[in-house]
Each structure stands twice: as C-alpha cells, then as structure tokens.
Amino acid sequence: MTVEGATIEQLEQFLGAGKEVNCARPLDGEVRLTASEVGTVRVHRIYHGSVVDGPGLRSVLQVQGCPIRCVGCYVPETHPSQGGTMMSSADVLAAVLDPNFERSGVTILGGEAMAQAEELQDIASVIVAAGHHLTLYTGYTVEYIRDRGTPGQSNLLRLADLVIDGPYVRKLGGDVGEWRGSRNQRILSHEDVHRILKGGNA
Numbered sequence: 482m483t484v485e486g487a488t489i490e491q492l493e494q495f496l497g498a499g500k501e502v503n504c505a506r507p508l509d510g511e512v513r514l515t516a517s518e519v520g521t522v523r524v525h526r527i528y529h530g531s532v533v534d535g536p537g538l539r540s541v542l543q544v545q546g547c548p549i550r551c552v553g554c555y556v557p558e559t560h561p562s563q564g565g566t567m568m569s570s571a572d573v574l575a576a577v578l579d580p581n582f583e584r585s586g587v588t589i590l591g592g593e594a595m596a597q598a599e600e601l602q603d604i605a606s607v608i609v610a611a612g613h614h615l616t617l618y619t620g621y622t623v624e625y626i627r628d629r630g631t632p633g634q635s636n637l638l639r640l641a642d643l644v645i646d647g648p649y650v651r652k653l654g655g656d657v658g659e660w661r662g663s664r665n666q667r668i669l670s671h672e673d674v675h676r677i678l679k680g681g682n683a
C-alpha cells in the first residue's frame with residue numbers, strides 16, 4: 482500500500498505500529514538452529530517464506546563461510562568460516578523441509594555454498610529427490626568451478642534447477658531486477674549449467 486502526505490506518527494495512529502519484514506523475509510519464518518555433536522554443515526541461518534531468493538516462495542538454507550569477500554557484500558556476517566552453527570545433514574533437512582511451511586522450492590545461498598560442496602551434495606540430493614525445485618547461489622562462475630573446482634562442486638551445481646553465479650560487483654549493482662545483486666551475475670537454468678560444465682557456452 483502506498484500512502485502520501487502523512488507522517489509515520491500519523492500512520493501509526495490509524496494503522497498501529499509497523500512490523501519490520503527483513504527485506505521481504507518474514508521474521509517469524511526464521512528457524513532457531515540446534516547445534517549437533519555430529520554436525521557436518523556450518524549453517525548461518527534457515528528461514529522460510531522468502532520471496533526474494535528465487536522463484537515463488539522459498540525455504541532458504543544460508544550457509545556460513547565465504548572466502549570470496551566481495552567488496553560491498555551485504556551479508557559480511559556470513560564470511561567467517563568459524564562462525565555459524567554446526568548441524569547434521571538430517572537436522573538441516575528437517576528444518577528446511579519442515580511441513581509446517583509452504584514452499585515452491587528450496588534455495589541454498591551463503592556465505593559460499595561451494596566452500597561446503599562435499600557436505601551439501603547429500604542435502605541437495607535429498608531435496609531434489611523429494612521433488613523440490615532447487616535454486617543455488619554461488620559467488621564463483623560455473624566456468625571457474627568447471628576449470629578449477631572439485632568434482633563435488635560440479636556435482637552440487639548439476640543438482641540445481643536454477644543457479645545464480647558470479648561475485649557481487651558493487652559498481653554493477655542496483656536496479657538489476659529480481660534475484661541478482663549485480664548485473665554480472667547470471668541466472669542459469671539446469672540445462673545452461675550442464676552445457677557449461679561439458680565445455681559449452683552459457
């Protein structure tokens with residue numbers, strides 16, 4: 482709703498106090514994380530009901546740790562590889578696929594998913610096998626992973642239905658449409674990713 486000509490105080494008189502929605506992510510969709518003694522995945526947070534991290538309504542696994550360190554990154558708190566909460570794959574899956582929340586799909590973002598690709602492969606496989614659309618964000622290009630990455634990193638890319646790749650470049654940011662942070666980043670289909678990994682072009 483757009484209202485012109487009224488102060489915040491006047492609006493609160495009529496509508497009551499506003500509620501912060503955290504960049505379109507409902508605050509009550511955030512999961513309280515439980516550390517596991519057999520933890521294998523370092524998680525920054527898990528939340529539901531996102532409409533900005535891929536098509537439709539997303540349940541989101543945001544992993545902890547990013548070695549890329551783009552200038553102007555909007556989630557610097559995800560950079561340290563020692564932060565976050567160590568969780569087992571089973572606990573991550575239970576939280577991400579919680580049947581109490583509606584979703585059109587699941588998104589894995591970071592931090593940097595490729596930094597934990599070996600661990601995330603199993604989680605991504607279960608998500609895809611259960612019939613959920615998987616969107617994956619990475620600050621590396623698919624070509625970089627193809628040429629210099631590990632088999633596990635390529636496998637993780639292959640599992641996704643949609644990949645948004647490339648680092649955040651501040652001078653190319655702003656007014657870039659949905660899902661991306663800067664214009665250099667690409668929105669790649671499952672077929673695009675497979676073609677690039679085989680040596681083709683986007």
Ligand code: SF4
Nearest residue numbers: 547550551554620649
């Ligand atoms: S790759 Fe993503 S999380 Fe890592 S520094 Fe760049 S924008 Fe931030």
